Amino acid sequence: MNAADRQIERWQDQFHTWGPYGLLAVGTLLAVTTSDLTGGLAPWCEAGGLIVAAVSLQVWHGPRRGRRTPSRRGTVYYALRWAIAFALTWLNPFFAFYAVTGYFDTDEVIPGTRRQRLGLFATSIMVAGSQSGGMPIRGTTQWAVFAGLLVANNALLFIGTHFAFQEEQRSRDRAATIAELERTNAALQQALDENAALHAQLLVQAREAGVADERRRLAAEIHDTIAQGLAGIITQLQVVTNSQDPNVVRTHLASAQSLARASLGEARRSVQNLGPAALEHDALPEALKKTVAEWGAQQGVRAEFTVTGTVEPLHDEIEATLLRIAQEALANAGRHSGAGRVGVTLSYMGDEVSLDVRDDGRGFDPLNVAPRSGTGGFGLDGMRARAERIAGSVTVEAEPGHGTAVSARVPLVRHG
Structure with missing residues (x-):
């Protein structure tokens, strides 16, 4: 009131x-x-x-x-x-x-x-x-006047009470409306408070998710760059240890030194969240061609690279993802397949880009491969995670004694 x-x-x-x-x-x-x-x-x-x-x-x-x-x-x-x-x-x-x-x-x-x-x-x-x-009251005339005045007074009373009732009803309606508005405002304020609390909670969760995502990114980058580089350096040094030929020693030491420099550069780029060094000056097809050729030379394996379809400039994230998947697939082939020949194909197919890495190695049974994330490795799980981050997918076809095929499909998102 x-x-x-x-x-x-x-x-x-x-x-x-x-x-x-x-x-x-x-x-x-x-x-x-x-x-x-x-x-x-x-x-x-x-x-x-x-x-x-x-x-x-x-x-x-x-x-x-x-x-x-x-x-x-x-x-x-x-x-x-x-x-x-x-x-x-x-x-x-x-x-x-x-x-x-x-x-x-x-x-x-x-x-x-x-x-x-x-x-x-x-x-x-x-x-x-x-x-x-x-x-x-005396006389007929006064009785008539009295009756008329009584009717008039009651008619006025009826009209007055009718308007008074309407006004009272409007007052009750206004009071009910005000009460309803107060309840609505209270509910709205409660909803706003809940939304503010939810917003704060979402910010905390987003922060935590960002931290976790950054950790996964760094772990994957370390696995795809530094770890593979160190593995290559160890391989080159083992050859040096087992060889007495000065020319062979010199060649493999130079290769180990080159891998060390490349790994150091990739480590710095990973910390700064930059794209792969191979994509700094080249588009994806040229970067993949060089990567396949360098891998073939290091492993002593015949490696071929093919491009099909109309080449288009891709978004930086798409190119980086496909390059990392190719590097991981080649690293797996070098460590596990014992292949004599590896083929890498990059296909532009309208609204999709496909990357296929095939080898003629010993193969394996995909059903008997346990996830390696629990042991700190990434391998196939890492390739799938990278593809899924950009709405893509990775499939593996393998059979013991008949080689392995890794196929990655991602949306074709153009640069810019």
Whole structure:
């Protein structure tokens, strides 16, 4: 309830408390000053006794003080006040000023709609009698006037109560709407608080996911670059250890030195999250061609590279992923297959790019290969993870004694 509503309620309390006294005083004053004209207010003792009774009744009923609940006590008060007002109006019609008090507080003191209407009708009898010339009613003409005024008064009461009911209903509707808006605002605030908490939680999860993804990226880069480079260096040094030919030693030491430099460069690029060094100055086909040729020379294996379809510039992430998959597939072939021939094919197929690495080595049974992620390796799982990060896939076809084929398919996303 706002300040204006509280002020109105205070005024209503004051009127219901002191209004009957004021109206009784007005009626008494008019009755006394016009007693010679109306011939009323006789005998004086009866009128005085009724006025005292009216004041006593108001004192008994007491101040309203914000009470708005009809009760049996209120009904008794209303009935006694009506009886006193009727008697006073019978003595002098100007006491109808006191009688109209019944119009203002019927719904405040009488419970039940039917009883309230009966109270209003009873009050209208006194008012109509006063308006028709006073009571008792005499003669046909006065009775006709009284009946007409009674009908008019009740019609006005009906219209007034109808509008009052509509206004009260609108007030209730407004109160219900305000209450609903308050509930909605509370629910909205709660939802906003929950969203803020969820947003904070998502930020934490995104941070953790970013850290985990960066760890996986670095681990994969280390496996694909540094680890393979170190493995190549070890292979070259083993040849040097087992050879007495100075030319062979010199050649393999140079190769080991070159692998060490390349591995160091790849390590720096991995930390800085840069693309592979092979793609720094060359597009994917040229980088793959050089990678296959270098791998074949290091392993002493016949390695061929083929491009099919119309070559298109690819997104940096697509090129880096396919190059890393090719490097991993070649590394696996060098370590495990014992192949004498390896073929690498890069195919541009409309909205897809395919990379196939095939060898004629000893092969294996794909169903008997356990995931290596638990031991720190990546291998096939690493290739699949790389392809899946760019909505691609990796399939492996192998059979013991009949070689291995690794095929990677990724979307063709053009550069820029």
